[in-house]
Amino acid sequence: MSNVFSIGWRIPCPGLRASSASLLSAPVTFRSAVSPSYFRELPTRRLYSTPRKLISPLGLGNLTFPRPSPNSIRPPPSFLTRSVKKKSAPPPKPNEPVEHGVPISSKPLSAAEINRIFGPNRVSPALGNRILSVLQGRRLNGTLDLDLPSDITRSARPFVIDAGLQWLRKNRPMDEDAAILARIEREEQEEEEKLKGLYKPQSGHYDAELGKANDPWGKSVLQEYREQNEARLLAEQEQKRKEWLEGEAKDYENITKALKRNTELQKFEESAVIEARPRADPSERPLLAWIQKHHLRATNNDIDTSNLTTARRILPALGVTLFALGLCYVLAETYDPPSHKDRMWRDIPPAAATVLAIIGLNLSVFTLWKFWPPAWRMLNKYFISVPIYPHALSVVGSVFSHQQVKHLATNMVILWFIGTRLHDEIGRGNFVALFMASGVIGSFTSLSAHVLTKQLTVTSLGASGAIAGLVAAWCMLHSNDKLTLWFLPREWQDTISARGSVFLTGIVLFEAISLFTPFRVAALDHWAHLGGYLTGAAWASYWKTKRDRERKKRREELGVLGRLFSD
The missing domain is CATH 1.20.1540.10 (Rhomboid-like)
Incomplete structure (x- = not known):
């Protein structure tokens, strides 16, 4: 957090870049100079809004910073600026993690839209979309004070980056102060956890309801439906098992009625027609129960053959x-x-x-x-x-x-x-x-x-x-x-x-x-x-x-x- 002071003071810096040898880049940590409660009492404002007065926490008095106009930060035309061609983003350093940011739309902006935002032929469409995505991610995370990726700072001038930030604040408004305060609270919480030597995962936001077995993803609706369906299927399976085991007497009764109804079968002993075999429990002997079910299914005991000539x-x-x-x-x-x-x-x-x-x-x-x-x-x-x-x-x-x-x-x-x-x-x-x-x-x-x-x-x-x-x-x-x-x-x-x-x-x-x-x-x-x-x-x-x-x-x-x- 090298530039947290600039966020706290609400100083419009001319483009986000590494701090120089000014007062804002002094090696003073944020928490050693300003109490976090101070930022909770600040009214929510927007960066680079109308001229405002801010109170310096170091006792420097009231500071007034006018809003810079696009014409004031644009360099005067010269043969150097006219001869400069639009630059494409160079590849990041080998050990530098790639920051993708948050895309501002489902599709990348066209070259014409990029030129309207940053100026004609100042950045390529790919670099312009990347600058907007990274800035939007920084706004949401409250990290506008941090240094931008090296491929952006080497390829785009500060006033070009500032033009992209101004366009985002105009067309994608949001409460940047709230994002900064959320970031401060988040960092304080992380510091406290580190001091305690503990890490307590959360689901969604702080003190959110944890899932089963303290799952940080929270309660799963799909898991609940799955457990309900599994319980229903087990109940149906148990009901079918009971009906199968209890149906032996009913089948014996049906075969006995068929014997009485069909005079041809009465001439033979009942043991020759009815195969007395206890039914197997599907949970204990599933293969035998499966065979017995198909055996009974293949045996038709409901046919009345007494009327067949x-x-x-x-x-x-x-x-x-x-x-x-x-x-x-x-x-x-x-x-x-x-x-x-x-x-x-x-x-x-x-x-x-x-x-x-x-x-x-x-x-x-x-x-x-x-x-x-x-x-x-x-x-x-x-x-x-x-x-x-x-x-x-x-x-x-x-x-x-x-x-x-x-x-x-x-x-x-x-x-x-x-x-x-x-x-x-x-x-x-x-x-x-x-x-x-x-x-x-x-x-x-x-x-x-x-x-x-x-x-x-x-x-x-x-x-x-x-x-x-x-x-x-x-x-x-x-x-x-x-x-x-x-x-x-x-x-x-x-x-x-x-x-x-x-x-x-x-x-x-x-x-x-x-x-x-x-x-x-x-x-x-x-x-x-x-x-x-x-x-x-x-x-x-x-x-x-x-x-x-x-x-x-x-x-x-x-x-x-x-x-x-x-x-």
Whole structure:
């Protein structure tokens, strides 16, 4: 505070710069000469206002300082002043902190505005805006007595800086005396804290309310809203947890009512329909509780199936089956295999690519069954055949659905060894059409048989019907060839072999015996297998007839061409 006396006396200094060897620059500290209470009793005034009388604290009498006019402080024109070009602010010293001040507007003033404030071509626009920003910051902080940054004092003359200060006081009025008094109080407080060896942070202003844990930023409204929202979410979560734990008895009651309402379910023991399992606490076993919630969500206990007739269970599925067969026929007749350069997997044989795509679909659905409970509701509707309340599209979705690793592995192995050979023989279009047609007809046969025999709680899924169609077609196409099992040793394959027609007859007899005798394998859907065998055998017979007709027609054409050339 080298120039605090000039602020206290209200002396209009000709520009803010370092003090010279005058009385005002004497090495006397502010507090040693004037009591701070003196400035609190001063009436608020403005620097460089109208001529005034001030009382010197040193007993120098009344001092009158007229307001300097712009013409009185402007130097006389000469060849030196006319030849001086406007200066730009040089870079600050290496160790000097950069003072940015307070901008007076959101956008910097233009060159024309700077010239109107400081005079034409006295400072550059960048330097003029910097001078105004620094002066405005000094006014707000009550530090006009301090030395200005060195880049300003070296680049601008005192009367230029004074012109900027006069313009600010005219166009940006403020109580500079109050800012000075606030600065004095602030410095006194800092001195007291330093003497005590303490630092007490404040929020906003002195004695302001501190925030949580004496946070100097004060109370945070956003933090309060956040705590309220967190408390509300925790309360809602706790309410849902209680409802989840208390809802077990309600669900048991709903299932009991469904048993009484549906006469088909009354024929079975209650333990076979209701899975008694206590609900897990989400706070203790969140994963198990999450799985149980999706299990209950996928189980529909509010459906009344007592009014469903046999026709309403079978006819929608029959419509989907006929539509799927029509699409398979169109695919088989119109499919044109792409050229080698247009194939997606060029390095893989077409048969392997087709079979791997089908295996990939089955693996995807199996993954959803095993590892993604949110998909169970969708899978229960469209990927499993349920006779008590069937969905028509399930006759298609169940072809690609498996719930057990053993079931999936068995079907996919047979599909690979039989499907790749059959694919090479009949082509991709016929192969895909035969696979889908056999699977859909097998699913529809299983659904119809279980509905007609009142076995409404028996569910069915899997690609067994489609694969049965492929096996039947392969056996019919090679009805006169000897077939054997590929996994047998080479020396056994000649002994354990049979014609294709004999092999197919044996498989069908096994399915029929298992279906109508007490030795039935409960885990196998024999109706779906029989539907697939029937579809594959019928398609192979049609395809062989068509192939023989085309061969005969081709031989006749070749014979006609031969006779023409011989003549």
